[in-house]
Amino acid sequence: MTATSGKIILHLDFNTYFASVEQQANPFLRGKPIGIAGKGRENLQGGFGRVTVNGLNPERFKRSVITTASRQAKRSGVKTAMATWEALKICPDLIIIPGDPRKYAQITKRFLQILQSNCDEVEQFSTDEAFADITTASGGDYFGATLLAERIRNQVRDDCGEVATVSIGVGPNKLVAKLASESVKPNGLTVITPEAVEEFVLGRSLADVCGIGPRLESRLGAMGVTSMATLKKVALPVLLREFKQYGLFLYQAVRGIGPDYLEDDQADPLSIGQSYTFPYNLTNELEVKTNLLALADRVAWRLRKQSFAAKKISVFVRWDSFSGWSGSRAIKDPIYDGRELTDVGWSMILPRLRSGTINTKPGAMSFELAVRQLGISVSDLIQLDTAEPLLKKDQKKKNALLALDKVSAKFGTGSWQRLSTLCTVFKERVSGWHYDHED
Amino acid sequence: MQHQYLDEPVDVTVLFSGRRVRPIKVIWGRTVFVVDKLNLVHSAREGLDKVFFFSVSSRDSFMQLRLNCKNLEWRLIESFVP
Numbered sequence: 001m002t003a004t005s006g007k008i009i010l011h012l013d014f015n016t017y018f019a020s021v022e023q024q025a026n027p028f029l030r031g032k033p034i035g036i037a038g039k040g041r042e043n044l045q046g047g048f049g050r051v052t053v054n055g056l057n058p059e060r061f062k063r064s065v066i067t068t069a070s071r072q073a074k075r076s077g078v079k080t081a082m083a084t085w086e087a088l089k090i091c092p093d094l095i096i097i098p099g100d101p102r103k104y105a106q107i108t109k110r111f112l113q114i115l116q117s118n119c120d121e122v123e124q125f126s127t128d129e130a131f132a133d134i135t136t137a138s139g140g141d142y143f144g145a146t147l148l149a150e151r152i153r154n155q156v157r158d159d160c161g162e163v164a165t166v167s168i169g170v171g172p173n174k175l176v177a178k179l180a181s182e183s184v185k186p187n188g189l190t191v192i193t194p195e196a197v198e199e200f201v202l203g204r205s206l207a208d209v210c211g212i213g214p215r216l217e218s219r220l221g222a223m224g225v226t227s228m229a230t231l232k233k234v235a236l237p238v239l240l241r242e243f244k245q246y247g248l249f250l251y252q253a254v255r256g257i258g259p260d261y262l263e264d265d266q267a268d269p270l271s272i273g274q275s276y277t278f279p280y281n282l283t284n285e286l287e288v289k290t291n292l293l294a295l296a297d298r299v300a301w302r303l304r305k306q307s308f309a310a311k312k313i314s315v316f317v318r319w320d321s322f323s324g325w326s327g328s329r330a331i332k333d334p335i336y337d338g339r340e341l342t343d344v345g346w347s348m349i350l351p352r353l354r355s356g357t358i359n360t361k362p363g364a365m366s367f368e369l370a371v372r373q374l375g376i377s378v379s380d381l382i383q384l385d386t387a388e389p390l391l392k393k394d395q396k397k398k399n400a401l402l403a404l405d406k407v408s409a410k411f412g413t414g415s416w417q418r419l420s421t422l423c424t425v426f427k428e429r430v431s432g433w434h435y436d437h438e439d
Numbered sequence: 440m441q442h443q444y445l446d447e448p449v450d451v452t453v454l455f456s457g458r459r460v461r462p463i464k465v466i467w468g469r470t471v472f473v474v475d476k477l478n479l480v481h482s483a484r485e486g487l488d489k490v491f492f493f494s495v496s497s498r499d500s501f502m503q504l505r506l507n508c509k510n511l512e513w514r515l516i517e518s519f520v521p
Contacts, residue, residue, distance in 0.1 A: 025479040025494035026501040028521040095440075103492070106481040161479055412484050 007260040008145045010132045011169045011177035012115065012152065015186035017128035018068035021107050022097050024161035033073035034095045035066040037084045063277050063372075067099060071186065107160050114155045118148060123262035129181075131174050133262055142193050145170045149189055172197065175258025178210050197256035202228045209253050216246075228254050269306065273314070273377025274298045281320050281370035285353055287423075288371050289346055294421040295376050296345060297338030301413060303378060304405055307385070309334035310378030315345040317352065318373035325352055334382055337401060339418075345376050441520045451504060451513040462493050462504060467515055473497055492516075 014020060018036040023029045066087050069078040076091035088094055108127055115122045119132035138144035149168045156166050165187040169180025172194045179201065180190040192200045206212050206220060206228060223242065225231045231254045239247030252258065274295045282288050292315075303310060313335070314328035327348045335341055353369055389395045407415050452464040465472040479494040485507075493504040503517035 021479075025503070026519055027476070027478060027496050028501050028519055095442075098444075102483040103479075103481050106483070411486050415486055 005172065005260050006135065006140070007133065007172060008135045008138050008140070008142065009171060009174050009177040009260055009262075010119065010134045010145070010149055010152070011125075011171075011174065011181040012111065012130050012132070012156075013167050013169075013178075013181045014111070014128035015165050015167060016068055016070055016074070017164075018099060018104055019070035019073070019097075020164040021104055021160075022100075023070065024163040025103065029070075029095060029097070030163060031072060032070070032095055033076055033078065033091050033093055034070045034097055035073055035078055035084065035087055036068045036099045037064045037066050037087075037096050063279060107164065110159045111156055111166070114152060114159060118152055118155070121262050131177065131262055134170075142170070142191055146189070146191050149191070153187075153189060173256075173258040173260040174262075175210070175253055176201065176256050179204055179208060182208060201254065201256040202232065204228055206231065211249060211253065216243075219243075220250075269308075269381065271314075271377050271379035271381070272299055272302050272306075272308070272310075273375060274302075275316060275373060275375025275377075277318075277373040278371070281372055282374075283370045285350070288349070288353065288374065289342070290421050291374055291424045292345055292349065292376060293338060293342040293418065294424040295374060296341035297418065297421065298413070299376055299378060300336055300338035300341055300401075301405065301408060303381075304336050304384060304401065305409075307383060308381040309336040309384050309386075310341075310381055311335075312378065312380035313341060313344045313348075314377045314379065315348050316373075316375035316377075317349060317371055320370040320372050322372070324373075327352075328379075330380065334386075335378070336384060337397065341376060341378065441518070443518045445515055445518060447515045449504065449513050449515045451506075460491075460506070462495055465495070465502060465504065465513075465515070472500070472502060 019034055022034060022036065064084045066073075066078060066080060066082045066084060068080060069082075069087070073087070073091055073094055076094070078087045078091050078094060082090075084096060088096070104127065108124075112122060112124060112130060115130055115132045118137060119134050120136045121133040123131045125131055134145055134148055138148045149170050153166060153168055156164075167181045167185050167188040167190075169177045169182070169188075169190050169192070171177040171180050171192040176192050176197055180192045181188065183200075183204070184190050206217050206226070207214075209228075212220075219242075220226070220231065223234070225234060231250060234251075236247065236251045239250050241247070243250060276291070276295060278291070282291065310331075311334050312328060312330045314326060316324060316326040318324040329344055329348060331344060335344070353371075355369075389398055404416055447467065450466040451462050452466075454461045454463050461477055462474050464474065474495045475497045477493060477495050480491060482489060482491045484490075488507055488509045490508065491506045493506065495502050495504065499520065501517075501519040502515060505514045505516045506512070507514075
């Protein structure tokens with residue numbers, strides 16, 4: 001971890017990713033305020049026939065949020081994660097586009113392939129950004145690095161389109177490379193040599209640093225630290241006392257010191273979960289249970305895909321009133337099957353659903369307990385290999401699940417579904433898309 | 440502005456160039472749509488089938504077409520008229 005180890009790191013970041021890809025596909029959206037929202041366009045096709053989106057069908061979007069806003073929309077005040085109705089209030093001309101996860105997945109795959117073919121090593125940081133070690137590929141100097149970055153940018157333009165632009169930063173470590181790429185947007189190429197690191201970093205604001213969020217910034221502000229220059233004046237013991245281990249990160253960040261190695265593997269997850277806000281309230285027990293099963297199957301698939309089984313299950317319900325309830329239970333035998341996850345989760349949720357039932361119709365719930373959002377997650381994860389079933393029937397079930405996983409891996413997660421979940425409203429999402437698509 | 444998501448069969452005239460396919464004319468009912476620009480192509484798996492999506496535009500409208508490689512069927516899945 002140094003600013004001058006001789007490594008050259010490149011950071012590539014797409015500008016307003018989902019919105020740019022949509023503007024690339026549809027030239028009539030270019031230069032206009034657009035927001036990517038909704039639950040994915042599959043929902044729009046599923047059983048609704050011809051759906052007019054702008055001249056909005058408000059039902060489709062009233063519970064959605066903006067996942068990406070175009071530059072034009074951002075200028076009008078539209079922000080990521082803003083409720084769609086709120087964004088439309090701020091920017092009445094905003095064009096809402098339902099997200100298309102398959103399209104974005106393919107563009108991600110293309111830019112990663114470009115990096116892999118040009119760089120020594122690549123680390124995908126998120127859907128639309130990646131780090132690459134270009135020390136050898138660039139010939140070990142910043143002139144070669146600049147030429148290589150320019151070549152990568154041109155290849156991305158050729159393969160992903162001229163509107164889906166990227167900003168590239170080059171520096172001696174990941175911290176500086178990311179700061180560099182974010183310093184010029186859109187379509188920037190910023191190269192920071194080791195000699196220029198100090199001046200460059202001091203010229204950034206605290207919020208520019210990946211790892212300094214609004215809360216940390218306000219804590220620093222309370223200490224009188226409002227800029228990188230003032231942060232540099234704070235001694236390490238003071239930072240350690242105030243922020244514990246994070247103090248060391250701050251001390252190093254302000255000096256342009258950051259990791260110059262790429263992570264080839266993600267760390268093991270501590271928990272895996274999935275939640276969903278339904279397009280309408282669920283008011284029937286059976287409907288809640290089948291949707292819980294659909295969610296649990298997603299969680300179980302992700303669990304097995306990463307070779308884990310779980311020993312703790314948590315469920316979360318948000319009622320129509322926006323109040324919520326959550327519960328968790330530790331289990332003796334590790335679980336990796338969606339059906340078993342559902343059984344445990346349902347045994348926790350059902351008493352809650354029935355606690356205020358006033359409607360005597362079988363399976364009906366009280367209006368107050370109508371379910372707006374449902375979530376299930378697992379934690380206390382152990383390796384799947386160690387969860388070997390003793391009974392033959394359980395062994396058979398495990399083999400069947402692993403066989404179904406192979407089908408999902410080859411043909412996508414929608415390639416098989418339990419009969420009982422066919423009527424669920426749970427469909428693909430704009431965010432979290434990478435769990436839905438193997439392609 | 441009219442933006443629709445559809446799933447309608449269309450006839451498409453294409454140009455073959457090496458391994459690439461480029462739609463040049465789309466006939467949807469009585470409407471003939473001449474493709475000016477191919478903006479983006481992406482693909483996906485739908486079960487056993489590989490499908491390609493072509494985002495194309497003319498001077499006054501945008502269409503997204505879906506080609507199923509197994510049965511070579513073209514469908515119009517999105518239409519946008521500004």
